[in-house]
Amino acid sequence: MHLIDLITRKRDGGRITVSEWREFTEGVALARYPEYQLSALLMAIFFRGLDGEETYALMDGMLRSGGRLDFSGLGRPVVDKHSTGGVGDKVSIPLAPMVAACGVAVPMMSGRGLGHTGGTLDKLESIPGFNTRLSMAEAKAQVERLGCALIGQTGEIAPADKTLYALRDATATVEAIPLIAASIMSKKLAEGLGGLVLDVKTGAGAFMPQLERALTLATTMVDIGERCGCPTVALMTCMDHPLGVACGNAVEIEESIDILRGGGPADTREVTLALGAEMLVLARVADDIGAARSMLEDTITTGRALEKLRQIIEAQGGDPRVVDDPQGVLPRAPEQLLVVASQAGIVQRVEPRVLGRGIIALGGGRTTMEDTVDPSVGFRVLVRPGAHVSRGTPLASVLARDAAGIAAGEACVREAVSIGDAEVTVPPLISHRVTGAGTEAL
């Protein structure tokens, strides 16, 4: 097989066969092809797309290029969740222990923040001592023992995806839906799952803001999961404004613990429950969504979910007292400022990208993978679009390292939160549910 023939065929709108994708992904993992040919193929795919069979074959080849977790002898269903990412999206942190407390194994492999969005690993590492760098064997042992591990992607998982992803990032070919879908699914399906729930974000703060394209991404990923024999459900959730109140690293751990104590913002709690309920139904430990929600709420009221989080933190080297006294254990920003409305009116927009970039400006995010993150900084966003405010109503608090950070953070809040006269139509928190059977508006 000559790669130039695949490039030419894809360029002209043709198909690449299943066996060609297999040979291709093997070759990529072995660094057999020149990068200039790979990037030409990626750009041709950007323009021509891949059909369902091609997308699946690419995903399957990338999956097979690396190792996989094997939970076949576990005696417990194994289910995971993946989010396409946003600002304030800390759902994985309360969700994983809640679902694990219901008897479902959750081998949750997460990523780091890049661009305007945060990453679960960075948030977890704000817990003193917490180690996300477990080997596959360590992660497997912990899942067997506690039902959950909160870890990063190891080098053993989908090396072909790793090569292609790095090239896509450098060649403006990230945004191709089949490439995104195959990349995400090759990593998640390496976890040896019996079910997968996807949180596909839409709106201004999502990587794919337009609902239509986000729905196509969801459908493509659900199709891959089903083809792989892994039942997959996607919920389309709102990222037109930040999720919850906390935006940053330590501050989002604090909100996650609030959720497990029965508090926290309603929207964070609702998205967590909705995704968790789908996971329990896929795991067949609940018959329907209603029963599943009750089980999840029960893990909060009984304290079992908080206890599960404590065990996970302890197992991964973190300070377990954080679940009892988050503010005492987590790093705290030395400077704080409450930013208040300078005029009365209705909150028109709370721009998640502006706040996400603000976190980076405060030192709490990354512009390259080598950046170190200050876990203490960030925002508490106290208003939502549609809220009626008076002059002096608190809009957000800024958590910063110094006075310069406070000034930058305040400017960021004033840019992100616009106040006007018009009534605002608030988009639904969860708009669609996508399964192998089709798409349902909620």
Add this chain to the structure above:
Amino acid sequence: MHLIDLITRKRDGGRITVSEWREFTEGVALARYPEYQLSALLMAIFFRGLDGEETYALMDGMLRSGGRLDFSGLGRPVVDKHSTGGVGDKVSIPLAPMVAACGVAVPMMSGRGLGHTGGTLDKLESIPGFNTRLSMAEAKAQVERLGCALIGQTGEIAPADKTLYALRDATATVEAIPLIAASIMSKKLAEGLGGLVLDVKTGAGAFMPQLERALTLATTMVDIGERCGCPTVALMTCMDHPLGVACGNAVEIEESIDILRGGGPADTREVTLALGAEMLVLARVADDIGAARSMLEDTITTGRALEKLRQIIEAQGGDPRVVDDPQGVLPRAPEQLLVVASQAGIVQRVEPRVLGRGIIALGGGRTTMEDTVDPSVGFRVLVRPGAHVSRGTPLASVLARDAAGIAAGEACVREAVSIGDAEVTVPPLISHRVTGAGTEAL
């Protein structure tokens, strides 16, 4: 300037500015960009195209990335011809001495065969001793002394084009019209020309078979020439069947010498005269095409063109006796076979690509730039589409190294020449003339 921004913008259908193209081509010549980014940009250009200003700016940047011939003190007009290539296209070899014999300087830089087409350099090198590898200084000195040099592209010319061309070849991005146009023109305009005539081939044996796309290529190149202050004319000529009789290397030198002696096939002579007449008019040594043709015919009848070719061959180390006794001096194939019609009828097609690939199979062409070429092998094609033949009418002779070559060559002739009952509409030899003022059907 970050190359990723140019890739993203072009991918999304945007424009790259003149100063960005300048910086880009400088960076390419200095190997400043990773090849995987260059190839992604080339593929985005393949899909999105370049407008006239962008194409010109890319060409201009590639031109400026290298050295140029400077004939400003020559006191003679400098004009060249370029052909997009075909099978049996030996026109440069008789044309250059004819035009030079009219007092016009012709610094003819040519290429080697690749794919199904032959290359002028390979043909010239079938003359024993002939050296095409002159430096720019040597070429300039010879043009000043004799009015003509027949040479290859030196490394000093358009190094940015050299890098991009090699990448295009390996990434299926050769066929983009603005890239083809900018590549050709950056090399030709480095010759310091006062005028340029383009022979743009159309039909089955052309690199761009469809007339419409070939016309777009012609218009794009003429536009570049005019923007550069180099008056440019393109003739669209027929490559639906081979040009002339001889197809190969030594055999095409022989036909070229026949032309300069007043013989040779009518189509080769006609294309040579038509292109040469445009050159003389651009050079302002003739007032109109009619006068220019008379001048050119005069160089044949007086023997001045043949004498010029003899001088050029001698200056470049070749055996000058070839012009008097081509068959005695040129390498001769040990085996020959005359292939005759096995049925009566009308010649429907003479497929140039089949014959071009046949020359490669006989050892007279290249599949990679490293292949060595046997100059003695090839075909003499004795029929044209529309010819009425009887059983036994000679179709072509095969010139080969051995019996296996003869068998392969005969099979190739039988595949290339189809005979049937239908009357055949023969496409015009020269169909259109493209200038800065527009396109004229002939």
